[in-house]
Amino acid sequence: MLNKKLKKVNYFRFLQLLIVNNKNKEFLEVVFLLENELLRIFNATEDQNLRLIKYQWYLDETKKKSSEHFLVDEIIILKTKFEFRSLFENLIAEYQKLSIQMNHHDKIFFIFEKISRLYNQIIKLIMPDSHQLYQTSPLFQFCYFLYHSEIQKYPYENVKNLISEYDDTKINYFEKIFCKCFLKSYKNNKRKKISKIEYIFYIFVGIFIK
Structure with a gap:
């Protein structure tokens, strides 16, 4: 069920997880579904206050013992299996900050550095032996945000320079592609x-060129 949902909303992550042969795979699916959901909330409205309210609802809901919201309930279950402490709460709080700083381009990437760091801490707890394969980068988080955003505008040349100057060793293959x-x-605002x-x-071209 989680696998089908992920395939529908985030095909890039779905492909990345096809190589996973681990009992904790479904836990990563929850994390990647959350990744998509937190961006969906951002793009659902241009009203900053409404956006902050929705994120706050998520924060409050994850602190309960159960939830009628499918994904939140999966997160609550996940929190009973691993010592996440307040990682999920801190992650959602960073998306709240993103909403507040959305008009300050110089601060947005810094927020995604924090967001990727929190995701990576969560992923490492879930997949301690192979977490390097699924670690996310601030560059991917930033590009994925722009990819889905109907609101945020960012100059093409800035994005191009950011990608070209980013250290390839700090981003996994699927995210780099x-x-x-x-x-x-x-390009050209297409x-x-x-x-x-x-x-x-x-993906295959990159593999064979190597």
Whole structure:
């Protein structure tokens, strides 16, 4: 069920998890579904106050013993299996900060550095022996945010420079391919969606070129 939901809302993460042969795979699916959901909340409205209220609802709901909201309930279950402490709460709080700082481009990437750090701490607890394969980067988080955003505008040249100057050793292969495909679609404000065929094609091209 989680696998099908992830395939529908985040095909890039779905492909990344196809290589996982681990009993904790479904826990990563929850994390990646949350990744998509927190961006969906951001893009659901241009009203900053309403956005903050929705994030606060998520914060409050994750502190309960159960929830009628499917994904929140999965997170609550996940929190009973691992010592996350307040990682999920801190993660959602960073998205609240993102909403407040959305018009300050110089501060947005800094927030995504914090967001990626929190995701990586969560992932490491879930997959301690192979977490390096699924660690996320601030560059991917930033590009994924722009990819889904109907609100946020960011100059193409700035995005291009950010991607070209980013250290390749600090981003996993699947995220690197996504960022390259995203830059291509972002050029000239085309903002077209990355097709599944295009993404898979560049994944295989990158493998064989190596």
